[in-house]
Amino acid sequence: MNVKIAKEAGFCFGVKRAMKMAWNELETNGDIYALGPIIHNKQAVSKYEEKGLKTVEIIDSIPNFKNMIIRSHGVGEKVYKDANEKQINVVDTTCPYVKKIHRIVKTYHDKGYEIIVIGDSKHPEVIGINGWCGDCAKIIKTLDDLDSIKFDNSKKHVVVAQTTINLELYNEIISKLDKKLDNIRFNNTICSATKVRQLSAKELSQEVDCMVVVGGKHSSNTQKLVNICRETVETFAIETKQDLNIDKLKEYQLIGITAGASTPDWIIEDVVEFIESI
């Protein structure tokens, strides 16, 4: 069975960097806590937990003087203050692109601007961003939110975007905001990693007989890749090689493979080797 892998698949720069930093830290000091799952990938989380990582949801669950990893999504300002009070050693793996958003939000909030975030209010990255303006950002996820959220046109506004949102949606929202508000600044903080992976998956799906998308069931970027590929060919969404339906796969000759931004290389390689061996 022949396999072709998407040009861009799996860990993005920010996740790769964060996972490496966390692993290095575990190698030198096994007693570390992570605030929230380090990545949206069960298998990778288990591998890190076997090495000594403990996942907790709130900083209160971490004893004083311990080590804490902040994941690539980043956190709000209060978490750093709490860590400082508890004398926790922080291993900050926040993606530099997300850090840049924190800086924009803090700077403009301090100058008296109203902060608008285009993104999903439940996503950890957006929760973290909102934490740099005292949790008072107006968060817009859909065009409909523009009607339900109240804006004060006498104030200055600044806009940032969740790094993984869709560019078309961002453009539609900012064009409406521009008409609605007189004094507004826009910062397109969308990261190209997601878009590049999606384009790469689309291109590959046009060359192969079917696609296999490897990634966590709860990873939204993996789900988006699945939807994109399904527009062109039959697509199988799997977390590991164990989820593959071999009989179904045997109906095809050339199999395309891509993976979500939170899928480690070793899981992708495992799937590739397995399919090639069929």
Ligand code: SF4
């Ligand atoms: S998708 Fe972009 S912003 Fe998010 S972690 Fe990866 S590189 Fe950083």
